[in-house]
Structure formats: structure tokens, C-alpha cells
Amino acid sequence: MLSARNIENNEIVFDVFRLISEGAFKTENARTRIAAGDVLLTIVGTIGRAAVVPEAAGPFALQRSVAVLTPGPELLPKYLVYQLQSPVIQRYFEAKARGTAQKGVYLKTLGQTPIQVAPLDQQKRIVAEIEKQFSRLDEAVANLKRVKANFKRYKAAVLKAAVEGRLVETEAELARREGRSYVTGAQLLQRILETRRSQWQGKGKYKEPAAPDITDLLELPEGWVWASPAQLSAGEPYSLAIGPFGSSLKVSDYATSGVPLVFVRNIRAAMFGGPDTVYVSEVKAGELRAHWVATGDLLVTKMGDPPGDVCIYPAHRPPAVVTADCIKLRLGDFALTQFFAYAIESDLVHKQILGITKGVAQLKVSLGRFGSIAFPLPPIAEQHRIVSEVDRHLSIISKTEVQVDANLQRAEHMRQAILGKAFSARQTEYVMGLSA
Structure with a gap:
């Protein structure tokens, strides 16, 4: 059927x-x-x-x-x-x-x-003319759709080059050419870990975050190092966390005002606020302090098909609470959030996320497994240059995509114009009712 x-x-x-x-x-x-x-x-x-x-x-x-x-x-x-x-x-x-x-x-x-x-002979001519014009239009639309499909491949190639150290001149190459020293990724990681240790405010003895498993991963450029999300997270408690689960947050806790909640759908669309926003009361939010998210935090979906969508919590939004299927990563001072957002989008990291995804009915990533994947960590100045160059490429993609979408819409209007002209009153002899 x-x-x-x-x-x-x-x-x-x-x-x-x-x-x-x-x-x-x-x-x-x-x-x-x-x-x-x-x-x-x-x-x-x-x-x-x-x-x-x-x-x-x-x-x-x-x-x-x-x-x-x-x-x-x-x-x-x-x-x-x-x-x-x-x-x-x-x-x-x-x-x-x-x-x-x-x-x-x-x-x-x-x-x-x-x-x-x-008349039938005129119908045949009309159909033939429509199909001739539609054939040209279909060819143009197919070309536009191929261009649009290439945008995804182009973006993936840009991100791949970015996280492999091929998009901009590396800090090692630049420093050598300029005859100066620089802070390597390994030294940067050491500073991050020392800062975490010195600023530890959690309960109990400080526990060193686990280093990533770099088995079968590519060799990084000179001056780069592998680091895990757990190592890169800020020193404060709950810098790497998931949303509350079970009875900690129930539908009955939802409210129409108060502190907003962040769901998987918000991260996927990179959209927060609006009429569909769900809240909890200030009192309930206070109970969920470990799950708060603030401006600049990285948000990653831990559930989905596949998991691993990422966005940065925007500056114009108030503090919020992440829900169960979201991961929050607050980075330390020596890690540029936008660089790591791009890293998570890249095949290099996304394939790792797919590799640690488990589940039958629902595919999920545990916080522990996510915390031990491998991020490439370049020198901080290089992180900034990479982000600027990725932004430049993505801006070109975005502008071109707008033009392609406009041309696709124009093609649909042309299709309607062709049909409108074909079936104007001038083309007919009489009008009849149609039996269905």
C-alpha cells in the first residue's frame, strides 16, 4: 500500500x-x-x-x-x-x-x-514543450544540488586540515622562521594541569584526570600534543558533567519561567530561548547546581543517531541547566573553546565518539568514555589562527549556500511560471469538469 x-x-x-x-x-x-x-x-x-x-x-x-x-x-x-x-x-x-x-x-x-x-495534438505539443523546459531546469537544479552537497565535503576537508595542523602555518614553523621560542602544546597542557591542581576546590583528594588513549591515532605536527576532555576541563568542580537523571529532574519539575533547561534539540539546532523553552524554578535549579551551564561552555549530545552534535552556549543567554542526554565541558584558560568545538565536528574526533557509542534501543556515550577521548592541542596562538581561518572558510561556504538556495527557489518559481504559461486561457478551447 x-x-x-x-x-x-x-x-x-x-x-x-x-x-x-x-x-x-x-x-x-x-x-x-x-x-x-x-x-x-x-x-x-x-x-x-x-x-x-x-x-x-x-x-x-x-x-x-x-x-x-x-x-x-x-x-x-x-x-x-x-x-x-x-x-x-x-x-x-x-x-x-x-x-x-x-x-x-x-x-x-x-x-x-x-x-x-x-485538442490532442496541441496537448502533445504542450507536454513536449513543458518537458523540454523542465529538462533544462532539472539539469540546472541537479548541478545546484551537487554544489550544495560539495559544501559538506568542503567543510569536512577544512575541519580535517584544521585539526591535523595543515590549515595554517604551525607555531613551530613560524617561531623557527622568526628566530624565537614559543609555548608548545605539551607545555600548555602542563600549565592547564598545574592550574587545575592549584585551583581544586572539590571534596576529597585531587585526582589527576586520565590521559587519552592515542592508539592508532595520527602523528601530530611539531609543537602539538594529545589531551583528553578531562585534562582540558577547568579546575572547578563539574567542569565536565552531564545533566541530572532519574528522579533528580522529573517532568513535574518543569515550569513556564525560572531557569531554562537545555535539551538535545537545543544543541542540535544551536538555538536557545523562544516560545518552546522549558524552565525549572530557582529553587529546583539550586538543587541542580552541578549541572549548570554558562556562557562559553561546550555542549555535546551524548545520545542520538549518532551522538556528538556540538555547540557553544551563547553569551546572550542566562545560566541554564543541562538535561540528562547532554554533556557540558567548561575548558581551562589555555584552551580556546571554538577550536575544540571545531575539533569535535571534525572526523578525527567524531569517529572517536562513534567508537565509544554503545546501546541497542538508544545509542549513547557515557561521560567517562567521552572524558578519555583524544583532542589535538596546538599552541594557543595557533589555536586562534586556526579558528580565524576556519571561520573565513565557513563564511564563504555560508554566503555561497545562501546564493545556491536562492537559485533553487528561483528554479521552482520558474517551474511554476512554465506551467502557468502553458495553461493560460490562450492555450485552451474549453473547460470541463473532471470526474474522480
Whole structure:
């Protein structure tokens, strides 16, 4: 059994379907009697997508979100498909659609659709001209989509070069050329660890954070070193933490004002605030102090398919509380947050996250495993240069992507303009009602 989602780009997609019993098929088939040359039209939800049933199609049934139209001998199926998608008919469907949650067009209304009918030879010429122009348009759209797909590969290549020390001149090379010394990544890590030790305010004896497992990882550039999130986290307690779980935070604790909560969806979209924000009271937030997040903290999803989405908690937002499936990483003074956000997005780190992901029903990363993965740590000046160069490349990608999206939208408008011109009143001899 097919549904409205099987009607795409003037074609019927048979890849996804639902199996029904022979008895149910007989009942549905008696209702629709689908045959080659019939036109299928979506009439619920996204109204107006249409396609011709091909000769090679085997038997299938349809959900009631799709209508079956059988053109008479005076109407070419392809001509009908294109006309159903023309601006004038689309406006007709919009005006006649009824419903609240999901609008639809009733069959009686559909049967009264004013269809313009030209002589058959003229219909053939109209279809041929539409398909000629659509073919050119489709080629242009395919090229634009290829360009858009390349943006992801380009970004991945930029991030790969960034975390492997190939995007900018390394601090070691620069210092050698300028005849000066510099603070290496190893020395930087030592400072971070010493600062953590001296500023420790937690309960009990200070415990050294675990170094990362660097087995099978690439050799870093001169002056770089591997470091774990646990090593790079700030010295204060709960710098590396997850949200509360179990009875610590229940749905009944949610409020419409107070201290905002951060969910996986916020991190994925890098969007905080807005009408869908969920809060807890100031009192409850006080109980959850270990899970607070502040400006500049790194937020990483620990659940998902796959986990590992990352963003930086923005400066314009108030302190918040992370929820159970989020990781918070507050870095020390000698680690640039944006560099490590880019590192987590890179294949180098993301593959490590995938490697420590466990679960059957839900894929998750534990805080302990996340805390021991390997981050590349360059000298601090090099971190800044890398971030600036990545920002420059991503800005170019973003601007070009806006142009590509605008051209894709323009192509869709051109498609409608082609159909609008093809089915203007000048192209027809008379108007008839369509039986559905």
C-alpha cells in the first residue's frame, strides 16, 4: 500500500510501502481499480502532487490521502498531471481545502476541478514543450544540488586540515622562521594541569584526570600534543558533567519561567530561548547546581543517531541547566573553546565518539568514555589562527549556500511560471469538469 509520500517529482516511488493482506487489497482495489495511465493526486496534507501510473507498475493499493483520476480519451495523462500542478489549479485546491490539523480536498470538490482541455495534438505539443523546459531546469537544479552537497565535503576537508595542523602555518614553523621560542602544546597542557591542581576546590583528594588513549591515532605536527576532555576541563568542580537523571529532574519539575533547561534539540539546532523553552524554578535549579551551564561552555549530545552534535552556549543567554542526554565541558584558560568545538565536528574526533557509542534501543556515550577521548592541542596562538581561518572558510561556504538556495527557489518559481504559461486561457478551447 502506497501513500502521499510515494508521489514525488511527477513520479511514483515504489521503494517504501506498507504490506496489507490479500483481503484488504481486494477491498481497496475494488474502490480504486488502479490501471496504467491513471493519474494519482495527493489530496491530504501536501495537496497537488501528481504522477501517471506507469505500464510496468504491478498491483498496489493506496491510502486515502491519494486520489485516482482516470482521464477520458480526450485528455492525455501527462497533460493532466502538469495542469494539476499549474498555479491556477494549485490556487483552486488551496481555496477548496478543508480541515484543521491536516487540510484535504474532498472527492466531490476534486470532481468539480475546472480542467482546460486543448485538442490532442496541441496537448502533445504542450507536454513536449513543458518537458523540454523542465529538462533544462532539472539539469540546472541537479548541478545546484551537487554544489550544495560539495559544501559538506568542503567543510569536512577544512575541519580535517584544521585539526591535523595543515590549515595554517604551525607555531613551530613560524617561531623557527622568526628566530624565537614559543609555548608548545605539551607545555600548555602542563600549565592547564598545574592550574587545575592549584585551583581544586572539590571534596576529597585531587585526582589527576586520565590521559587519552592515542592508539592508532595520527602523528601530530611539531609543537602539538594529545589531551583528553578531562585534562582540558577547568579546575572547578563539574567542569565536565552531564545533566541530572532519574528522579533528580522529573517532568513535574518543569515550569513556564525560572531557569531554562537545555535539551538535545537545543544543541542540535544551536538555538536557545523562544516560545518552546522549558524552565525549572530557582529553587529546583539550586538543587541542580552541578549541572549548570554558562556562557562559553561546550555542549555535546551524548545520545542520538549518532551522538556528538556540538555547540557553544551563547553569551546572550542566562545560566541554564543541562538535561540528562547532554554533556557540558567548561575548558581551562589555555584552551580556546571554538577550536575544540571545531575539533569535535571534525572526523578525527567524531569517529572517536562513534567508537565509544554503545546501546541497542538508544545509542549513547557515557561521560567517562567521552572524558578519555583524544583532542589535538596546538599552541594557543595557533589555536586562534586556526579558528580565524576556519571561520573565513565557513563564511564563504555560508554566503555561497545562501546564493545556491536562492537559485533553487528561483528554479521552482520558474517551474511554476512554465506551467502557468502553458495553461493560460490562450492555450485552451474549453473547460470541463473532471470526474474522480
